[in-house]
Amino acid sequence: MALSFFGKKVPxxxxxxxxxxxxAAVELPPPTELSGLDFSATDHGRALGRAAGLVEVQExxxxxxxxxxxxxxxxxNGSDAEALALLEATVGDERANVGEGIWLMLLDxxxxxxxxxxxxxxxxxYATRFERSPPAWLDLSGRLVRPGQPLPPLVNLTGQLxxxxxxxxxxxxxxxxxxxxxxIDVGRVRGVDDAGCGVWRRLLAELAADRVKVxxxxxxxxxxxxxxxxxxxxxxxxxxxxxxxxxxxxxxxQARFEDIAVDYAVTFEESPPSWECRGAxxxxxxxxxxxxxxxxTDPDVLVLEGELSGAANDAxxxxxxxxxxxxxxxxxxxxxxxxxFVCAGTLFNILANLQAQGTLVxxxxxxxxxxxxxxxxxxxxxxxxxxxx
Numbered sequence: 001m002a003l004s005f006f007g008k009k010v011p012x013x014x015x016x017x018x019x020x021x022x023x024a025a026v027e028l029p030p031p032t033e034l035s036g037l038d039f040s041a042t043d044h045g046r047a048l049g050r051a052a053g054l055v056e057v058q059e060x061x062x063x064x065x066x067x068x069x070x071x072x073x074x075x076x077n078g079s080d081a082e083a084l085a086l087l088e089a090t091v092g093d094e095r096a097n098v099g100e101g102i103w104l105m106l107l108d109x110x111x112x113x114x115x116x117x118x119x120x121x122x123x124x125x126y127a128t129r130f131e132r133s134p135p136a137w138l139d140l141s142g143r144l145v146r147p148g149q150p151l152p153p154l155v156n157l158t159g160q161l162x163x164x165x166x167x168x169x170x171x172x173x174x175x176x177x178x179x180x181x182x183x184i185d186v187g188r189v190r191g192v193d194d195a196g197c198g199v200w201r202r203l204l205a206e207l208a209a210d211r212v213k214v215x216x217x218x219x220x221x222x223x224x225x226x227x228x229x230x231x232x233x234x235x236x237x238x239x240x241x242x243x244x245x246x247x248x249x250x251x252x253x254q255a256r257f258e259d260i261a262v263d264y265a266v267t268f269e270e271s272p273p274s275w276e277c278r279g280a281x282x283x284x285x286x287x288x289x290x291x292x293x294x295x296x297t298d299p300d301v302l303v304l305e306g307e308l309s310g311a312a313n314d315a316x317x318x319x320x321x322x323x324x325x326x327x328x329x330x331x332x333x334x335x336x337x338x339x340x341f342v343c344a345g346t347l348f349n350i351l352a353n354l355q356a357q358g359t360l361v362x363x364x365x366x367x368x369x370x371x372x373x374x375x376x377x378x379x380x381x382x383x384x385x386x387x388x389x
Contacts, residue, residue: 068102072372075109076340078154083369084109091122100130101372104387107135108368112337114141135389140337140367152181152213156309158188163195169203176212187218187310188342191225197243204246216250216278221312223247223256232263242273250278305335308343316343320350323359334365334388344377351382362386 067090074083087106091098103126110119116137123134155172176182192200207214226244229237241264248257254275261272302322308315323329339347351361361383366374371387374380 065099065102068105068372069376071102071105072369072376073341075369076338076344076373078338080109080113084113101368103130104135104368105372108388111135111138111140112367112369114139152183152215153179154183154185156185156188160190161192161196161200163193163199165196166199169199173203173207176207176214177210181213181215183215183217185217185309186222187312189222192222192240192243194237194240198239201239201243201246216247218310218313219247219251220314223251223253227260230260230263232267235268238268241268245273249276252277301330301332303332303335307338308336309340311342311346313343313346316346316350319347323354323361327359329354329359329361331361331363332365333363333367333370336366336370339370339373341373344373344379348377348379348382351379355382360384
């Protein structure tokens, strides 16, 4: 479940204008594997349905069926069960001319969810229909939580947060208490004033007292924003200082925490909070055979992993920096579980610019659900994308 309380729609992502053709001497990426798959179905009358209020797809590659688009967007927004139900209904419709791409999405979503029995009951139909060997079973659902337990609900915070955000924070608290845990993505928060920091800190303290697990995601950009407002020696905006120290604990940045804690102690003449690593988001753990990344020995390989969200995502920023002065960039996506709509738009813009500069980018071992969104966002037109087998 992905919710946004600070803006009713996820901002639409407009791909950058068509980039200028690279010089003739520069080799462009070969046609992507995704472009060769058939994702069409006869269900072209289906709108984006439940996701229509969340995203706006402005351009879609030719030959992509509406059910495919909707399933990709539902999964990107964390609605795994709805995406699975849609894919099962689509492949089960005898009147639909379902392409191989949708089947691969269904089989990979079974693997991502750990649905072994449903996977095994479907692979024979896949093999018979397409006359080729199906993907092998891999349980890609392993997480640092109890087996079978779903990921906590995901709440996206955006914009400027102040004291008036108290009611929204109460809604977040209600969701967290019902589920026993919550993930809060702060990648699109543009600022928090001192009153907002106070409200936020009280929420975190109350949830901690109730033993509700809270995970803050993509905190680095917000920590930089708050850090710019700290004035050592001036005993003002105490809640901002304390919120900054909270963020650094969720980020696991102990060195920076200790530096700011010293400044806090001097400024406010009181002991700062003690360091406590808040831990990372639960993420998929792949089987050993599938998890050995080429990046161990290849300096031109970057690894993307976990769940990526937000326009200011740290991993996507690292990709842009990593590509500097490289003519070839390979991105290992074997551990990449999910990427949301906004983050995929940012990725498209970065890859389009890299293509214009003559950099060859390959994303490999992409799961079919992520691959679906990358095609919806035309990422396969600016990089070579290959799916995991």
